[in-house]
Amino acid sequence: MSSPALQSVKKLVQNGSRLRLPPLPSPRDLINLYKLRAKKQLSQNFLLDKRLTDKIAKAAGAIKDGDVCEVGPGPGSITRSILKRVPGRLIVIEKDPRFLPFLEMLQEASQERLKVVLGDILSVDMQKLFREDLRMQWDDRCPNIHLIGNLPFSVSTPLLIQWLRDISLRQNAWSYGRVRMTLTFQKEVAERIVAEANGRQRCRLSVMCQNWCDVKHVFTISGSSFVPPPDVDVGVVTLRPKIEPIIKEDFHLVEKVVRQMSTFRQKKCIRSAQTLFPPHVREEMAVKLLHLAEVNPDTRSFQLTLEEFKRLVSAFSYMCQDYPKLLKYQYGGNSNDKEFWENNESRDLDIGELLPGEKDMDVEEVRKL
Numbered sequence: 001m002s003s004p005a006l007q008s009v010k011k012l013v014q015n016g017s018r019l020r021l022p023p024l025p026s027p028r029d030l031i032n033l034y035k036l037r038a039k040k041q042l043s044q045n046f047l048l049d050k051r052l053t054d055k056i057a058k059a060a061g062a063i064k065d066g067d068v069c070e071v072g073p074g075p076g077s078i079t080r081s082i083l084k085r086v087p088g089r090l091i092v093i094e095k096d097p098r099f100l101p102f103l104e105m106l107q108e109a110s111q112e113r114l115k116v117v118l119g120d121i122l123s124v125d126m127q128k129l130f131r132e133d134l135r136m137q138w139d140d141r142c143p144n145i146h147l148i149g150n151l152p153f154s155v156s157t158p159l160l161i162q163w164l165r166d167i168s169l170r171q172n173a174w175s176y177g178r179v180r181m182t183l184t185f186q187k188e189v190a191e192r193i194v195a196e197a198n199g200r201q202r203c204r205l206s207v208m209c210q211n212w213c214d215v216k217h218v219f220t221i222s223g224s225s226f227v228p229p230p231d232v233d234v235g236v237v238t239l240r241p242k243i244e245p246i247i248k249e250d251f252h253l254v255e256k257v258v259r260q261m262s263t264f265r266q267k268k269c270i271r272s273a274q275t276l277f278p279p280h281v282r283e284e285m286a287v288k289l290l291h292l293a294e295v296n297p298d299t300r301s302f303q304l305t306l307e308e309f310k311r312l313v314s315a316f317s318y319m320c321q322d323y324p325k326l327l328k329y330q331y332g333g334n335s336n337d338k339e340f341w342e343n344n345e346s347r348d349l350d351i352g353e354l355l356p357g358e359k360d361m362d363v364e365e366v367r368k369l
């Protein structure tokens with residue numbers, strides 16, 4: 001394929017930012033020419049303003065000669081801004097095949113720098129995606145590998161939770177070390193990610209993200225800058241994995257405690273704590289949990305600090321050693337039923353032991369955990 005646009009992109013890729021990009025298609029051209037009626041279910045809100053796409057690429061920091069993976073490139077506007085910063089390789093992962101002609105043109109021009117993967121980011125394996133020589137030890141500096149994306153809103157939060165789990169296990173992209181992310185979210189979600197204890201937007205997502213990553217809401221983009229414009233503004237967030245998470249327990253245990261402790265955000269946290277336990281023992285067990293964790297039961301759930309969550313997870317983990325079935329208990333699920341606990345063959349939760357009047361567990365023992 002040879003066209004003036006292609007030649008121009010070739011020059012750009014060879015010479016980096018000194019060269020001018022061929023103009024992006026206008027929003028209307030894009031929609032008409034390629035019959036891209038933005039698919040709502042794929043959350044296709046395009047960002048075609050070069051100043052803003054450059055700003056997103058810049059927020060990722062120094063990417064020159066590194067490997068970059070862009071999620072959901074669409075017609076390739078952020079892709080171009082990334083290429084201008086001359087990464088060693090850029091891999092784009094796009095689910096919608098209608099964008100392939102745009103991306104293949106950039107690929108051809110990029111002299112093997114750009115690789116296009118048609119696939120769903122939720123199932124793409126990044127374990128072997130990047131160059132071996134970029135690998136770093138976890139406690140060394142961050143590798144020159146970056147994940148960037150104007151993520152589809154519909155997948156952004158589940159994807160982030162999936163990636164936090166990968167970070168906790170140092171797998172997928174994080175088998176290469178502490179790979180950094182620069183991602184967009186609905187502004188409100190971005191605010192939740194960075195919200196401190198006591199903050200208006202503090203929630204489960206804040207605690208999960210901040211346990212494993214240093215997070216920053218870098219800037220906000222008005223919804224009107226997108227085509228078609230979403231109803232909300234968009235926040236650009238950077239996440240850098242921590243060398244050591246604050247709460248070191250298994251991801252699922254942390255997720256369970258954080259989720260349940262955030263059930264009633266504005267209410268006293270004892271109410272939320274009760275949801276970790278089956279109904280017939282929940283009041284006593286919740287008191288015990290907060291006592292072991294040395295958390296004031298009057299604290300509201302949104303006021304809990306990461307340190308308090310750390311103690312709560314330790315205390316819950318300690319209680320689960322005696323009653324492993326607590327790990328499987330799901331608030332509102334089938335195991336909510338008292339019969340589940342009484343009639344299950346492997347009865348490892350002795351209800352009698354949990355009734356009022358039981359002696360408190362030894363706080364000192366929990367401290368030793």
Ligand SMILES: C[S@@+](CC[C@H](N)C(=O)[O-])C[C@H]1O[C@@H](n2cnc3c(N)ncnc32)[C@H](O)[C@@H]1O
Nearest residue numbers: 044045046047072073074095096120121150152
């Ligand atoms: C919000 S648009 C952003 C497009 C482009 N990056 C931009 O900023 O103009 C989201 C893009 O992600 C793609 N996408 C949606 N779900 C995806 C998934 N699960 N995996 C990969 N790409 C996906 C959509 O097709 C769309 O191109």
